[in-house]
């Protein structure tokens with residue numbers, strides 16, 4: 001079959017590939033300790049679920065405005081202002097089918113052939129492919145493990161050329177849990193202003209940061225709003241991955257262009273999911289601290305466990321729910337040559353599902369999602385100890 005050059009420029013998301021390989025093993029009856037999916041294992045809070053049920057009962061099941069129902073387009077900026085100190089209105093907000101869709105739409109209206117997008121690595125798997133699908137070129141800037149994989153303005157500046165249209169910062173980061181300090185983030189914004197390029201801040205994990213960090217948005221900066229695009233999502237903060245609601249905050253002209261794309265593609269995000277998201281944005285935030293406290297316990301357990309395995313090196317994640325251990329000590333042993341080989345061995349020999357670093361732009365790591373039970377973490381750590389010990 002002849003497919004377009006556009007579709008041939010991208011790959012299936014490596015995380016989706018791992019999830020499917022782990023599912024195949026599970027279907028054969030194998031007990032897989034799953035560190036694959038970046039998905040909270042908590043249930044969606046009750047008040048949110050009830051709002052969706054109410055929306056169904058009240059027959060709010062028709063098309064909605066393409067960019068989202070007005071109350072939600074108002075509630076998102078209000079929530080963002082309350083929680084993260086920004087200053088947007090409903091015309092500067094569009095609701096999309098998850099944060100990934102928000103990123104896809106934003107990049108598709110701003111990036112075209114010949115454009116470069118500066119992307120700190122390790123990066124979330126979807127960024128490079130979304131950029132390439134739009135015709136742009138990802139320009140990867142490697143962060144340092146010693147810096148907790150945090151993006152630095154000085155390194156980003158070196159990658160800026162006359163073709164650069166955008167810099168993407170994802171803090172807290174998937175896959176490393178790295179957090180960019182507010183001062184450094186402001187330096188990156190200053191750089192974007194100087195070069196007149198966009199700064200896209202992916203804040204999907206904004207509320208999962210560990211002490212001493214506090215939730216932060218670059219949209220709270222005093223100046224530079226016209227340069228900033230914020231991507232957010234209810235998926236992680238409210239354990240709502242399956243509901244598929246995310247958003248973009250940015251200049252009105254950009255938002256209108258995104259609404260235009262949605263009008264010719266998805267139309268509105270699911271009506272009842274929007275009412276659920278409205279309850280999330282206007283309701284209590286009390287459900288977040290218990291989740292964070294649980295992630296914090298798991299973070300300690302997993303990092304201590306990983307560091308206790310001779311040869312595994314792991315920085316302490318400062319946010320999100322991922323660990324990104326360096327496994328390069330094992331290269332050259334039992335035919336292991338890369339993170340991909342280690343992830344393959346871990347899955348098929350130790351029955352522990354991880355994602356190889358290659359999908360995130362590094363060859364020496366695997367990604368572990370600790371959005372899973374303590375029991376599962378302990379089981380997986382035991383298996384990993386045995387696996388690495390046997391190489």
Ligand SMILES: Cc1ncc(COP(=O)(O)O)c(C=O)c1O
Pocket residue numbers: 038097098099100101124170173174202204232233234235241245246
């Ligand atoms: C960094 C990052 N951005 C965006 C997303 C998109 O999330 P969703 O589409 O579920 O809102 C994810 C999901 O894993 C992510 O890790």
